[in-house]
Amino acid sequence: MNTVLIKFFLILILTYFITNPIAASTTTDADWTQKEEITLEWGDSYSTGNYTVLAESFDKQAVRVMLTIYKNQEELQTTILSEGETLEVSTIKVTVNTIGGCIGETQTPYAKTTIYTMKSPALSLDMENNMTADGLVNINFILENTGGIRFTNISMEVSLPDDLIPYKGDNNKYQTSFDSVIRRENDSILSVFLENVSVESGVTTWIHVEIPALPENMEVQIHSDVLGYDLDNKPYYLFKDQNITIEPAINVTKLPIHQIVNASEGYFNMGDRVYVMITVYNSATTDAKDLTIDETIMARNFVMDPDSALSWTIDLPAHQSETFSYYLKPVRPGEVQLSTTNISREYRGQLYSKIIDSTTAKIYGPYFEISKTLDNNLIPPGDLIKVTVVAENTGNHAAYLELKDEIPDFAQLIDGTLNASGVVKPGSQLSINYTLKLKKTGEFRFPYAYGEYISSHYSGNAHSSRPTITVLEYTATPTAIETIEVNNSKEDTNKSKTNNLLDIPGFNLLTGLVIFIITYLKKKPNQ
Template identity: 25%
Template sequence: MSIKSMSFLFLVLFCLISQVSAYSSDDIEWESVKTVTLHWGDSYKVDNYVITADDFNKDGYAYITIYKDNVYMTAGALKLSDNVVYRDTANGDDIKVYASALSLKTDSWTGNLIDPTVKVQIYRRGLPDLEVKLNIEKDSYDPTRLSTPRFIEGNVTIKNVGDAKATNVVLNVDTAGLELADGKLTQTTPSLEKGETTKPLAFKLQIPLLWDEEDFKIVAQAAAIDINNDKHVFNGTKTITIRPKSEIILTKSCTGKIYMDQTAYVSLVVRNTGPYALNSVLISDIQTDDLELKDNVQTKKTISVNAQETTTAIEYTLKPIKPGKFTLPKATAKFTVDGKEYTFESDAPTIEINGPYIVLEKKVNVSSFNPGDNVLVTVSVKNEGNRDANVKIEETVPEGTRFVSGVMTFDDVVNNKKPQSFSYVLKLEKEADMKLPATSAKFVDMEGYKGEKVSNMPEIALKVASGQDTTSDGRSGNAGSSSSGKAQASSGTSDEVGQQPGFEAWVLVIALIAVMKFSRKGQN
């Protein structure tokens, strides 16, 4: 082989070796992993490496062997402050073992070592670690508000918080489609030492005008090369919210507190916060069962609202039905753009209604009767409101009945903690189904609020005996039957005692028998 050929071969080999082993152990920035004390024969595992204290001698040496994946890599006889390094030229998984302390006591009689130990610090090749800080001025942007900035302003800084230098640090900012208004979105830094921070990369982004609220995830990505020519990628992210360019603010307000004899005023105010006019905005309000709408006002209305305009869309009044605290339903504003409907809701105001609320209930103790039967009538008086009231009741004796006993008047203060009642007995004399009249009560409270309430009307059916026909007015065809007569006799209230059916026939039979007996005696 000629000298030129050999020179060329050595040059190729040198280039190959240089590419594989681009740095020496002296160039490595080490990261401390663990400090351990090893006795004679002890081992300690770090990642794929095993460090073993194979031997000691009295001259002050500890023999350390390094294995990787159970394969011998290198060894060294370490005195205090010595180290052994294995340079992994293939993968860059370099490791260093440093002897920080030795214990080599000997037996005075035998001269042998007594439990020798070595304290070693284990290092591996340090790596760069880039902290990417992406700073955005605000978390959300609302183009409809004057206080919102004109642009989305941000900046990115990179700090090397790792254990080795980073080179060729390239930064790219992904704006998630937001348009750059000013500044840059890329930056290259030749090298970044441990603890060093790059200059800020500043930028401004346009605020888009959207019909729907949308989130944008901005990503700042930094890529760097380490001493082994390995690439490392690091990210910093920030999500911002862009509000719609037009928004309806619908405010529903209501009188906060009223009395039972007052009315509540409700209004719906619409504000278009955007820079564009909105046409055909449908305002809808839902009514509650707790209050009554007065004057049949329409609670749906279609309006147009100019940019930045505020207008009152609907006004109406409500009449209370009963006392209490109630939450009114939310109203809605809807409009359609490009075939898509947008809906905005109002708040749900509350209203407090004060006053008494009298409830009457009339009961009877029977469901059917015979003429002459007694019935017990009970009237219950309750106040379901939040104010006491004086209640007055004067009952009258219904047609077809007679008063027997009890109390037919009521005059007392009734509150919501204790219902009250009174009772009386009536005799039912009508020979038909009966419907008792409603009880009427008048009330007044300390505020001067007064009113009148009526009860239900209990019904009692006339009993019909088995096999009897019923007339069109509901009376039995033999209302003067023995069963009725016995009931009247037992009650002791009838003016006349009814005759038994067939009485005259029995008298005639007895008279005939007497005549026949007298005739026989005359013949004898």
């Protein structure tokens, strides 16, 4: 009787599901990354993870199968499926591909299925920041579902350090998409609630903050806590500390400008005054106190106006700029460096500084380097010495040069000329050569060789170094020769030794005393 009742109820259930079929829904709640091909005969079951799929019954006439899905041995859902239909429950999905064995009474019905599994649930959090046009920093908190299941009821809490101040707009409200902002003594707490985040999707929450006005990048650490639940209401936690880089809010521009604006179309001639203008702008919404600007001049290329300053310390209010300037006079043509700028500010015990690369300017004009050399630096009186003077134009403009030298009072001109002149192009040379006789002895220093030049925009002069020479009188010194006699005779050698002993003071007296003592001792025993 019980068996008959059970079959009767099964027939009723089958009839209900046949007339009210439940097709699986296709959602984006899960990312089905793995699949298995499983054949289930009537009464068979297959387990994967904490799920079990049971082929409960078959309707041979309609060619349908009744599948029941259990999770942790608790029934989740029973559904009748035809070929091609899918059952998706929570985090499992079963597709019926083929139903067979339904013809005849002796065959066992079966269903060929594909059972899908998914990636493990996972959340990720990233942060991005950028400077806004009004000097604020926009921070984006990007929460992504990188797992294989939809998350619901997600709460995120962020702790901002007090270096970053949540900004209130004109309406006295924080500019943010967070649900709440709580300002505390040492930080700010931001919180937001998200209903769900689907698979392979993300939600961005943002806030605008004020930053300290610094000339250098600042590293700031932000702590975040995230709590979310999967479809089975299982909690997942994410804790993250991430550093972000805040760009400098102090901006510096430096330009070399001709003293007559647009007079030289961006380049300068030797002799011009170069007007250097430095502009410092505070793009932040906070003030910059005790901001220091220091200039370092490239002294090899320029001389400075004595009335100009090169160091300034200021307080620069928010969204304000200040300009400083000084004059330089170029002393060398070419693509030359003007100066470097160091801007610094101390903030909470740490020095933030930035060096602005040296600004360059194109300087046009002639430039001469003069050398003066001797063919010898040590001679006797009366010898001749050859002197060579070479002037080379190392600039980038031609110039007319007058090159001249003079005879020192310790020398006499024998041959050559002491001056020359002509147009010298860039990279070319002009030289003079002459011969001198030096009669006096001593060490002497030659005078400078001197050059004066003029071009279309500039005139200047240059001089050489002063070489030295030593005039020395050579005197022959006689060499004494000592004669040494060699005695090869043995007799002479012995005689010499004896004579040497006799030459010792007191030697003869000592010898007599020794002989006397020996004689006395020999006679004493006989007595």
